[in-house]
Amino acid sequence: MKSLEILIASPAAAAIGWTLLHSLWEGAIIAAVLGAMLLVLRTARARYLAACVALLALLALFTLTLLRLAPESAQSFRVRDRIVPVWNIVAEDVGSVRWSPNLAVAAPWLALSWMAGVFLTFGRYSVSCVFVRRFRRRGVCCAPESWQREVERLTALLRISRTVRLLESCLAETPTVIGHVRPLILMPVGMLAGLSAIQIESILLHELAHIRRHDYLINTLQRCVEGLLFYHPAVWWISAVIRREREHCCDDLAVAISGDPHEYARALAALEQNRFSPAAVAATGGSLVKRIHRLLYPRTRGAWAPFLAMIILVFTGAATVAAWPVKHPESSVVAKQPETEGSLGPYSNAYFKWVNEDVTYIIDQAERTAFLSLTANEERDRFIEQFWERRNPTPGTPNKFKEEHYRRLAYANGHFASGVPGWQTDRGHIYILYGPPDELEVHPHRTEIWLYHHVQGVGDNTAITFVDSTGQGDFRLSPSPWPAGKQP
């Protein structure tokens, strides 16, 4: 159990856990965009391609998120100039900070369950691979010479460079393609004798289309992505779209060459009829019924489809923008605040916020009194300008002090929030006053020790200890175990 605890506490587990959570909304956006595109795209080819790109994008985002979170968390045990507790980086991204502490506890467990799931899925796949290999050899016999030659003719017609073998199998339930480098078409035993020549030809064309399009390989890769992101509903859906459109692509190719959709549809129906396994439990409107319908009555899309697509895109875009983190809050909010002409309330919100939130830790008592006694917004603006200029290390140039101050404020809000805004927490207070600690120790028992080598007006080697007694991420300043000024 000890090793499990270590695993849970490891930064990698947290990074994976957060990546999993992030992939949920990433996937939702991708799925929505794909949904909109499917409304507009007509050909099976384009739809298939769009779905494949969507799945790849999901995987890419997952990887990028993991890479982005991983190095940060790897350093979180000892960071020189930035404190980066993992959960808070992420919270900043999501734009909602309040729920982060609870998820921070859950994230490593999510990672653990995910790893177990991936392990199981891939374990299952490897056993399946053994069964697939057996499929190639077990209970098969050569198809009649004439059909083998027909396959060769169609192979050349489709310009497939690989040699395709046709075998009859007593284990295959339906015509099946196995293998990528040495592709094999398995026909159920008896099927070649049971269908008309035209029908068999069209079925062979379908299978050869799979081979030409490298579907066996792509399907295997697709299953790997599915195994990796098995928990994600968007992945299931996108994967189902890929599978459906893949069959449509092959149907289209088979019909384009054989030229008879009706005969081809009949062949599909006959194949389904002749399957030896017991019929499925009642279900209607299955994929094959839809495929046959699509073959016989090529569909034209309603005129509303593009509009619906636009609506989906606009909503997705709006949701994305709304959730996007405000990383660099406008530092001159106050100056840009529109003047409330005529009606001069005691303080408009922006000025109130400025004195009681923005600069509350750095404004001194005299300045505060002076500011509060001002009545006109012009005076207040001038005061604020002077306030910053007094603190400008190199007057006349862009104010480095102000920039740094607002950066610290944003950082504190983004990283230390727990029930209250980040700037109100003890860690936020210290961070805004003194900036990032020179050294950071994170202890497993919900303790963080910040060490400053030198603090103006306080002393050298000041250690500040924060303890999170509730486990909710609410770190409180605790009386330092080491007297200030002594080496910890």
Add this chain to the structure above:
Amino acid sequence: MTDIPPRPTDAELEILAVLWSIGPATVRQVYDVIGRRRTAQYSTILKFMQIMAEKGLVIRNQDQRAHVYAPSKPREWTQQQLAGHLLERAFSGSAKALLVGALSARRASKEELAAMQKLLHEYRKERK
């Protein structure tokens, strides 16, 4: 010899597949088909088919000079017997996920089959 023949081995299954494919056949005919796929000895196949006849997997018709062999059970029966194997039942589902083919792994229901026939029938009527 019992009523229910045992599960065929892989080699026996290969021979059965040929018999299901081309119908009742002599050892020579089976040998010709198998020989197209891999190198095989006529005597080996003869031996196998004699054992299979003893096991009840095939039925030997001795009316003619060259003995004609026929599968004792239809393909569907044997396939179900094979698929009944526990491990295969557990894994053939996910194995099918790795294959691509004209039909999905899920078997259509009776209602779906009827719906398909109806579609095809209507289409034919419209065309006439």
